Amino acid sequence: MNARPQPETNVSSLPPFPEGWFFIATRDAVRKAGLMQRTWMGEEIVIWSDPAGQICVAKSVCPHLGSELGPEAGARVVGGRLVCPFHGFEFETSGQCVATPSGAPARSAKLDLVEVREIEGLIFGWWGLGGRPSQWHLPDVPQTEDDWTDLQIRTIRFAGHPQETSENSVDIAHLSCIHGYHNVTNDAPVSVDGPQLESRFSFSTTRKIAKFAKLTLDVSAIAHVVGLGYSFVEFQEHSIGLDARLWVLAAPVDGTLIDMSIVSRMRTLHEPKRPIIGLSFLPTRIRAPIVNKFIADLQIGEVKQDVVIWSHKHYVPRPRLVHTDGEIMKFREYCAQFYADERRCESSRP
Ligand code: FES
Numbered sequence: 001m002n003a004r005p006q007p008e009t010n011v012s013s014l015p016p017f018p019e020g021w022f023f024i025a026t027r028d029a030v031r032k033a034g035l036m037q038r039t040w041m042g043e044e045i046v047i048w049s050d051p052a053g054q055i056c057v058a059k060s061v062c063p064h065l066g067s068e069l070g071p072e073a074g075a076r077v078v079g080g081r082l083v084c085p086f087h088g089f090e091f092e093t094s095g096q097c098v099a100t101p102s103g104a105p106a107r108s109a110k111l112d113l114v115e116v117r118e119i120e121g122l123i124f125g126w127w128g129l130g131g132r133p134s135q136w137h138l139p140d141v142p143q144t145e146d147d148w149t150d151l152q153i154r155t156i157r158f159a160g161h162p163q164e165t166s167e168n169s170v171d172i173a174h175l176s177c178i179h180g181y182h183n184v185t186n187d188a189p190v191s192v193d194g195p196q197l198e199s200r201f202s203f204s205t206t207r208k209i210a211k212f213a214k215l216t217l218d219v220s221a222i223a224h225v226v227g228l229g230y231s232f233v234e235f236q237e238h239s240i241g242l243d244a245r246l247w248v249l250a251a252p253v254d255g256t257l258i259d260m261s262i263v264s265r266m267r268t269l270h271e272p273k274r275p276i277i278g279l280s281f282l283p284t285r286i287r288a289p290i291v292n293k294f295i296a297d298l299q300i301g302e303v304k305q306d307v308v309i310w311s312h313k314h315y316v317p318r319p320r321l322v323h324t325d326g327e328i329m330k331f332r333e334y335c336a337q338f339y340a341d342e343r344r345c346e347s348s349r350p
């Protein structure tokens with residue numbers, strides 16, 4: 001009997017936790033939660049903020065006798081300090097234990113911290129190979145003037161890998177096949193500079209916005225990929241004059257699942273280049289937030305189209321490409337820097 005052909009390998013053959021900065025939560029969500037616990041990069045972490053706004057992200061293990069430090073274990077934040085539920089040790093956002101119910105703590109009583117970077121209220125943590133400190137930083141994003149909306153955030157969890165999801169930034173062929181875009185073109189060769197990769201492309205897309213109304217958008221996009229957890233995409237829509245910014249943030253949960261957060265914001269549309277059905281009558285002030293919500297819903301709808309593929313696909317290390325595929329292998333070479341040495345060797349083999 002003939003055995004069913006097996007794929008060359010599957011998603012699990014990629015190491016589950018590449019090095020880099022990965023999204024944890026928004027500052028707003030941390031403030032609302034008081035004390036937050038997450039499974040992130042295969043570890044339990046806790047996040048809280050003190051009254052001065054200093055955020056702390058730490059492994060959820062008390063250095064005294066190992067209690068969990070999440071709210072479900074009974075930990076709480078009092079006066080900006082994290083209080084362990086087991087023996088009441090108190091930790092400042094620096095990670096240092098500063099008080100116990102029974103006397104001065106040992107200086108060495110410190111939480112195991114995660115290095116943090118914040119961009120526009122989005123909190124990222126560094127995950128280093130072998131626990132090493134950050135080797136590079138996430139770049140600043142363009143300044144947000146007053147006429148940009150607040151952020152819209154949607155998160156979806158599925159079985160996948162951040163390299164596979166990031167690969168879509170250069171896989172322009174899937175844009176027409178999965179998302180129904182047309183006139184898809186590469187506007188420039190993919191460029192790589194250390195941990196940063198830039199991909200420029202254009203496309204048109206037609207969307208239903210009301211029962212019988214359709215909207216065609218002509219879009220140019222610049223995707224700034226910085227590691228495998230962070231993509232910042234600047235969109236310019238030419239026919240109406242929409243400017244949008246989008247973050248695509250993939251964060252491994254436990255080695256199988258990833259959380260993908262789509263964060264969007266758009267510039268207020270003062271004078272649309274052409275009327276937008278259903279929106280023209282709205283005051284300018286509320287037009288942008290409504291369109292931003294529409295874009296966020298649209299994006300998460302498109303991500304769900306990708307998720308069907310991502311959550312079932314296999315990682316093929318030597319793909320049989322065609323000339324319309326875009327610069328997949330350049331992207332794979334770029335990715336090798338985020339894994340341990342064995343991985344780099346494997347990816348450079350012919
Ligand atoms: S285990 Fe946390 S105070 Fe003892």
Ligand SMILES: [Fe+2]
Nearest residue numbers: 168174178306
């Ligand atoms: Fe996609």
